Amino acid sequence: MTSYKTGLNFALELDKTDELSHFRSQFHIPKHKNGEDCIYLCGNSLGLQPKITQSYINQELKDWAELGVEGHVHGENPWLSYHELLTDTMAEIVGAKPIEVVVMNTLTTNLHLMMVSFYRPTNKRYKILIEGDAFPSDKYAVESQLRHHGIDEKEGLILWKSREGEELLRYEDLESILKEYGDEIALVMIGGVNYYTGQFFDLKRITELGHKYGCFVGFDCAHGAGNVKLNLHNSGADFAIWCSYKYLNSGPGSLSGVFVHERHAYDKNLNRFTGWWSHNKETRFKMRDDFDMLPGAEGWQLSNPPILSMAAIKASLDVFKKAGMDNLISKSKKLTTYFEFLLNELNHKSIKIITPINNNERGCQLSIQVKNADKSLHHKLTDVGIICDWREPDVIRCAPVPLYNSFEDVFNMVEKLKLILNGK
Template sequence: MIFENTLSFARKMDRNDSLKKFRTQFHIPKVKGKTALYFTGNSLGLQPKSTKKFIDQELTDWAKLGVEGHFHAKRPWLSYHKFTKKALAQIVGARPSEVVAMNQLTVNLHLMMVSFYKPTAKRYKLIVESGAFPSDQYAFESQVKFHGLNPDDAIVELKPRDGETKIRTEDIVNTINQHGNTVALVLIGAVQYYTGQFFNIKKITETAHAVGAYAGFDCAHAVGNVELDLHKNNVDFAVWCSYKYLNSGAGGIAGAFVHDRHANNNALPRFAGWWGHHEGERFQMKKGFIPMPGVDGWQLSNFPVLSGAAHLASLEIFQAAGIKNLRKKSILLTGFLESLLNDIDKEGKHFTVFTPKNVKERGCQLSIAVKHDGKKVFTKLTKAGVIADWREPGVIRVAPVPLYNTFEDVFLFSEILKKALAK
């Protein structure tokens, strides 16, 4: 599409937007009494207006029923995790039996590594992207040390070539093949939190399997942002949080995927908890763990209902909007932002956008590296009503989310940025 750098064009795009009604379903913060330009859905998604209703229902049932809410609440608590399955399966491209809402992101990452990172004397290497989110880095290091290995030897980091910011797919493939039968697990963030790069999940998984390794992905910045096809791409496992693009509240319940080919593999080591025990015998309180088939067998504790209610409120919106429709709008919305940024600084004197230009290699986030006085520029944006994200040493991450951001939002942001740079 050819974009026009005008407010009238932005408003025309908004009028023709088939998803525009969803913006009204969210609470949008105000700055100095005016509706903010909110571009941090990649850090914390906005609250759906329906969230209160969902949580209030559980509070009402708890007040009226007490423990009987496990069986007689409007949404019985005993099977609460099952209510999320259909929507999550659609969002990540999986079967309902392959997805579950549980725990927190890093907890799930550790649980999956217990099962899928099984180093031996020969096959022990863990291949990850450089600059992974710190929590992931700490998980990698501690898991490797737990097995008595040296992180400097066992962890292989994939890095961009000199002078580049994205990691080329061919370099990932070559690195996996280079280490060959010493690789135990390839574990990458599906969308890189800092650069916004969307990795080729299918190719990475195929290459990992070809050398006899498992392939897992941290989808924290991918879920609800890009189209995923975890089942067809034969991914072994994936984990994610729900508080970013899935709009389920700060610290909201996370999720996990395990491919169905592992559904009944009881030989996989795992850390067990009673909610992962076969539900037909769960309350017999016997010794001897018998896992539920599928990813449900990785559950530890009973479901956190209040957090889960917020999750359901957002998933209901996703089901109504459809991830394919959201992705289609996202490509246009982010493309419009990119076009405006190019117009602001044609010669690259003030900033560079280092998120990949290929729309297939990015989600809705653009990472802007400001060359001079970046923090001052960011402060000016904040004072003007923009809620964006600052990352050291000089990067502003901007994420126009298709569920609630508009083309007019994007245009107004570009005008504010232009003034901030001029000053």
């Protein structure tokens, strides 16, 4: 275990020995008004743009300009099968088999599509269990599914809440909920990494608990994909969804990833919404054949994919492939532990880290609670060139991303925070 020290020189030494440090130069870093690079700690909200992204998109624009519709089969990267170019690397990032992964649609759309298949309410088993402080869009989505099935959301929604005076969720409380209501719960749907606290949940443990009581289990891994080792296949989860614009750096509003466990791959009786892109590729364009479902996650596709968005995803995934998830996770733990060390060294009575101390229970995000603070603190940080994230009522979310953040970034952020907290 690294023994950390205070002072800029130590941060610079850590950067010198960082084997991934060269990846920083492969990203566009936003500039502060003074012309210097910002300290960008907001990859948990929107990842930075890889410099190769523009050329990847330009290639598809070139093929569209020069080939028109023929780009579907004769382009540099034929559009008909373009989504397949993303599958292997995306599957590796989330710990899945290629047959279990597809990139399509956007995050909440995919959550609804998964609930069509994996939320099957009956008169007795109709409830959905989520985190008490789930990301709002997840809560809105599951509430609307309950209403769609004629169920009062207040009756049908069960919340796994933290205890009074605590921020993190306890598994024994989840066990108690399932013990009491398990035979009434149709779906357990949890965020793989909680957006607010940064708590990384034990997906396998939650899945086994849910399955023990006959529930389907799914995860929203928007804050986990590209950030932590999800090991989705080994978790046994029925499904997972994630966006690609946070840690996966694919650009604002870009496409979502979907995982469906291989045990469901060939189940043609599993209810789902379908479209022509979930139809057998060999007969898809005969147009008048009866529906013939594709096996695996591809069988949940609806429409032909948006190529320009996928080109941006491909650019980022190619960077990930070169860096390697194991290497990224290793650096992430060092960065975040160093960040935690520096914050603790401040010994400032107003700040508290609410993210788990155990770095196996978190990704690269640290959520810093600042007593008696309001959003003016966030504005002050922005004014001195720190781009981070504010969440009401009093939390700064900071994510030192291993692909493009340095140990010097972390050091300088804490120094600037210290000056602001001390009124300087």
